[in-house]
């Protein structure tokens with residue numbers, strides 16, 4: 001099994017994951033996006049950013065009604081572009097990291113180490129950042145703070161992903177020194193400490209104003225489901241593909257060993 | 263290793279034998295990480311932070327994906 005095998009498998013798994021994420025986002029998420037935009041248009045959250053957009057940062061226009069791209073396109077082709085692009089990128093990267101993890105995560109066999117890498121990717125890239133900076137529907141947030149909020153989000157994701165990489169290094173070191181179980185516990189503890197400290201250190205973002213809680217809840221659940229669907233498919237498809245390649249290789253080697261023994 | 267002995271009937275390959283050397287992995291990782299980061303930045307494209315010549319086209323196009331995938335937008 002080569003790096004190339006893992007990358008190709010990862011890209012393929014990511015493509016499937018992008019399709020799955022689109023299906024979930026379109027069916028579960030779009031109704032919530034539409035409700036939020038309807039509220040925004042009705043002016044229920046008026047002072048939020050329509051006025052900011054018009055005065056302060058004209059370039060950052062989010063006026064959904066007169067936007068350059070129509071709502072019908074944004075919710076179909078636009079959404080699909082986003083989920084497919086992110087799916088392929090995350091799938092490819094997960095594939096490459098599974099190639100690194102191959103044979104390096106204790107005595108885990110290829111399928112198991114790949115599944116573990118995908119799980120760590122889901123937790124560190126999506127689930128933990130979501131807990132600190134959950135997704136927000138349209139109409140929430142001021143146009144003036146978008147730059148700082150984006151920087152905070154990327155910063156937190158970076159800390160979380162680097163934290164999990166460091167935690168794996170700690171786990172491997174502890175597993176060599178003692179054994180697998182204390183190693184796993186040490187790694188999990190290291191990651192928990194890193195993200196807990198980061199979560200306390202990073203500032204809170206609260207720009208919800210009077211946004212209706214029920215729409216917010218439904219939107220966030222749908223966003224989380226979209227992310228989970230994407231990672232579930234990346235993990236399942238990549239693991240299945242890697243396992244298939246591994247079994248083939250194993251069969252060939254067993255045959256060769258059998259022939260040599262004759 | 264007990265593992266190697268017990269599994270000698272089916273295969274003599276242990277997981278550690280499969281590890282791909284890091285010097286072979288490194289260039290893939292560098293390129294993959296840079297590519298992934300540029301796509302993430304493009305999708306999250308904040309006006310002002312990066313300027314796409316044509317303005318807000320990409321930003322508007324992937325707007326819903328950004329919201330539903332948890333990127334900051336508004």
Ligand SMILES: [Zn+2]
Nearest residue numbers: 062138335336
């Ligand atoms: Zn938006």
